[in-house]
Amino acid sequence: xxxxxxxxxxxxxxxxxxxxxxxxxxxxxxxxxxxxxxxxxxxxxxxxxxxxxxxxxxxxxxxxxxxxxxxxxxxxxxxxxxxxxxxxxxxxxxxxxxxxxxxxxxxxxxxxxxxxxxxxxxxxxxxxxxxxxxxxxxxxxxxxxxxxxxxxxxxxxxxxxxxxxxxxxxxxxxxxxxxxxxxxxxxxxxxxxxxxxxxxxxxxxxxxxxxxxxxxxxxxxxxxxxxxxxxxxxxxxxxxxxxxxxxxxxxxxxxxxxxxxxxxxxxxxxxxxxxxxxxxxxxxxxxxx
Amino acid sequence: xxxxxxxxxxxxxxxxxxxxxxxxxxxxxxxxxxxxxxxxxxxxxxxxxxxxxxxxxxxxxxxxxxxxxxxxxxxxxxxxxxxxxxxxxxxxxxxxxxxxxxxxxx
Numbered sequence: 361x362x363x364x365x366x367x368x369x370x371x372x373x374x375x376x377x378x379x380x381x382x383x384x385x386x387x388x389x390x391x392x393x394x395x396x397x398x399x400x401x402x403x404x405x406x407x408x409x410x411x412x413x414x415x416x417x418x419x420x421x422x423x424x425x426x427x428x429x430x431x432x433x434x435x436x437x438x439x440x441x442x443x444x445x446x447x448x449x450x451x452x453x454x455x456x457x458x459x460x461x462x463x464x465x466x467x468x469x470x471x472x473x474x475x476x477x478x479x480x481x482x483x484x485x486x487x488x489x490x491x492x493x494x495x496x497x498x499x500x501x502x503x504x505x506x507x508x509x510x511x512x513x514x515x516x517x518x519x520x521x522x523x524x525x526x527x528x529x530x531x532x533x534x535x536x537x538x539x540x541x542x543x544x545x546x547x548x549x550x551x552x553x554x555x556x557x558x559x560x561x562x563x564x565x566x567x568x569x570x571x572x573x574x575x576x577x578x579x580x581x582x583x584x585x586x587x588x589x590x591x592x593x594x595x596x597x598x599x600x601x602x603x604x605x606x607x608x609x610x611x612x613x614x615x616x617x618x619x620x621x622x623x624x625x626x627x628x629x630x631x632x633x634x635x636x637x638x639x640x641x642x643x644x645x646x647x648x649x
Numbered sequence: 650x651x652x653x654x655x656x657x658x659x660x661x662x663x664x665x666x667x668x669x670x671x672x673x674x675x676x677x678x679x680x681x682x683x684x685x686x687x688x689x690x691x692x693x694x695x696x697x698x699x700x701x702x703x704x705x706x707x708x709x710x711x712x713x714x715x716x717x718x719x720x721x722x723x724x725x726x727x728x729x730x731x732x733x734x735x736x737x738x739x740x741x742x743x744x745x746x747x748x749x750x751x752x753x754x755x
Binding site for chain 1: 692693694696697700704749750
């Protein structure tokens with residue numbers, strides 16, 4: 361019973377190694393599932409290339425496009441996806457509604473999650489929540505119209521945020537590839553500063569030190585660990601999200617508060633003091649009492 | 650999701666000779682949109698409505714083709730209706746907590 365899962369590693373830029381994917385596909389591989397845009401670091405996977413590989417090996421391809429919808433161009437034919445997960449609230453639609461794209465040709469068959477009245481050919485039993493679905497449709501329509509405008513704006517804001525922070529403090533690392541990324545997601549690590557304490561100090565800025573899916577655990581995010589980020593840097597990461605409604609003033613305020621908070625924490629940190637004196641903290645033998 | 654029905658309506662309207670808006674009408678629409686924007690209690694929505702109006706009118710300022718002008722104008726009017734309705738609905742459910750950007754530093 362059950363299925364065997366093969367987890368593919370990612371490079372330090374967060375991208376899948378395509379050659380590794382080709383190697384790991386077996387004759388009995390039932391599904392390849394890759395997230396299109398990562399929610400923690402904002403990296404965009406090479407979905408088109410992965411789709412091509414899946415077509416070659418005739419394996420169904422599922423992608424979680426919740427963060428991709430309305431933000432990057434989604435083309436199910438180019439990507440060769442058989443299944444695609446979509447979420448309403450990620451494109452400024454209502455919460456509580458999502459969609460699953462199922463390819464017609466070649467038809468992909470799924471097992472229903474819930475059994476009941478047999479609506480939608482037995483795949484989705486239950487009554488459609490009309491207001492939510494209409495809301496999601498309207499949000500999609502708007503997102504298509506506004507995608508270019510939003511992207512240009514958000515790109516400028518992202519640069520403003522990153523440059524603003526880098527001008528005032530050093531030891532700032534961007535997690536994930538800088539080229540293949542969605543502009544509205546910026547995951548930064550601040551050396552010698554702990555993430556949760558930084559978060560508690562940034563009371564007026566709504567940022568996160570991980571994704572909502574891992575909010576219960578205090579462990580550093582599995583995404584950063586997969587990138588190969590050192591333990592100490594993984595604990596310091598903060599994710600900034602920029603969207604359609606973010607203003608320049610908010611970015612400036614976020615820069616100001618972040619810089620102030622990071623400087624304050626570094627001031628208090630004995631590790632930072634040692635680094636400034638030139639001590640290599642990786643060589644320290646911590647005494648046991 | 651392409652809305653072909655709306656496209657067809659727009660083309661029909663333009664073809665039937667709906668006159669392009671006059672300069673006064675355009676300015677009136679612009680002012681009305683900015684006025685509605687000010688009525689939003691939420692900082693982010695208020696700023697977005699203001700900014701989007703200014704950018705949209707600026708992007709379209711060099712249109713000369715009358716059917717394109719009518720299309721943009723009716724689009725703007727439709728957005729005005731949405732904004733007026735939403736400003737009213739949101740004002741009925743104003744949250745007590747204001748955005749941090751609206752609170753003057755003490």
